[in-house]
Amino acid sequence: MKLQAAPFSKPVLFFIIPSLKGGGAERVIISLANYFNRNNFQSVLISLNNDIPAYEIENDVKVFYLTDRQKSRFIDRVYHITETFYKLVKLLRTVRPVCTLSFITSANIWTGITCSLTRIPYIVSERTSPDRSVISFNYLHKHLALNLYKRAAAVVVSAKGVEDCLLNDKDFKILNNIQRITNAVTVFQSSSDEKVHHRRFILGVGRLAYVKGFDILIEAYAKTSLKDVDLIIIGDGEERANLVAQIFNLGLKERVLLPGSRSNLQDYYSQAEMYVLPSRNEGYPNALVEAMSFGCPSVAFDCNFGPAEIISNNENGLLVNNASVTDLSEAMLRLASDPVLRNELGTKARIISETNHPDKILGEWEALMKKHAATSAIPVQLTSSQPAL
Known part of the structure; x- marks a missing residue:
């Protein structure tokens, strides 16, 4: 199964996250991928780990899993790092998305490194307290994240508290590309009259x-x-x-x-x-x-x-x-x-x-992505949910 270099009819957007299993960030990024795929883009979801998605991904959204982290030995970790880097760079160079959006710090760092190398615009998003992620890193790791966040088209946060936490840090206070977009209300099916519990x-x-x-x-x-x-x-x-x-x-x-x-x-x-x-x-x-x-x-x-x-x-x-x-x-x-x-x-x-109506929140995401998308990128056709990399 290979990537075929036939043009898409729509520009491509990448959505990168550590895993697609259950969680708030996973729900939001899948919702975004589904939304953009219905609105004049081809969405490609990339999970750094091979996990079963917890939420519905629409059929036309392409999905890639980069590695399967089942073992924790040092040699296995080295292999997974190498595999993730190679596959992500290969996808970016082959597909040339007009923009890449990543959620959660580990995916943000991978996105920043590989998009900087391939000269593709990227947006990162911190979804929880920075005190537990980028601010708590050791010196080298923290300054790597800082430099990658500085180069990002935008650093999106979902709460003012997250923004304040970043800007109160002596290193991250230099960021001038932070944008706040709250989470939209999830659209559910109609409620049932059937009781879920007897008490x-x-x-x-x-x-x-x-x-x-x-x-x-x-x-x-x-x-x-x-x-x-x-x-x-x-x-x-x-x-x-x-x-x-x-x-x-x-x-x-x-x-x-x-x-x-x-x-x-x-x-x-x-x-x-x-x-x-x-x-x-x-x-x-x-x-x-x-x-x-x-x-x-x-x-x-x-x-x-x-x-x-x-x-x-x-x-x-x-x-x-x-x-x-x-x-x-x-x-x-x-x-x-x-x-x-x-x-x-x-x-x-x-x-x-x-x-927090979805039309309002998704409209903010759409405006942001369109603002920073590379108009010169040429998308390609993906014919499989797993690339031969």
Whole structure:
């Protein structure tokens, strides 16, 4: 299977990310690829790792997986680095996209290096706290990232807090190409009338990872001593075993459920008593935006970054002190026992469907990509989802 040098009828855009498995960044970049592919571009999704996509990719979007990182020996890591570099440069030189967009720091660095070598315009996007990524790097790695970000057509952030964090750093404060584009409300199918759970329930949604704070949520739920409201956490991830053990040790195995990923999130959002975001860190939490768009009254930690830009406390949701088990427990108990408050918060939360409407947000991305696209690039036809590289 090879790349054929027949012209496309549309200019090509590359979308690069470390993985296509479940997560907020993955959902956004797949949505962007689908959108541009329907609007006068040929989208090419490139995943640095070989993972099964968690979200629907439209048929006409081309997908490439660069390597399969199953082993962690030093020699294997060297091989994967070499393989990723070779395949990405080959794709860029063969296809000549008019612009490349990457999400998440590791993909941003690969994109910056290879697009600089091939003279292709590129845009990078930081999707979470820079304190946990580029700012925390060692000296050489950090300054490599800084130089690549300086050369980018734009550095896109989803929250003002992420922008402030970058500009407060003594090195990254020189960046003058930062642009903020928030996340759009996800468009779901219509909700079903079929009950997803036989009792009232509190909802958590996200990757089962330490940073998502579901251990805090479970502890806070236990402190509420609620007997008639269960807790359901939708998602999968590396912390599942630890969370299962925590639930067992707290004697909550009948009331705290971890059903894994679900394709009918709209039914959970529309039926939940409340949605809770217990993250230790965020970028701009998709699940919070989704829950609010369904009028689901929401509680969130005031963490870095995003929740305070989405929720006005006691108006369209509740913000609580970051990582405070006691405060979170009290907020959950308050909402669970006050249907009037739940209704008021949920009604005002729905306004986010307008402020973060997909037409508005995707239009901002389209304007940015068109502004920086190389008009002289000549796209080529891709005939396979895997190049012979």
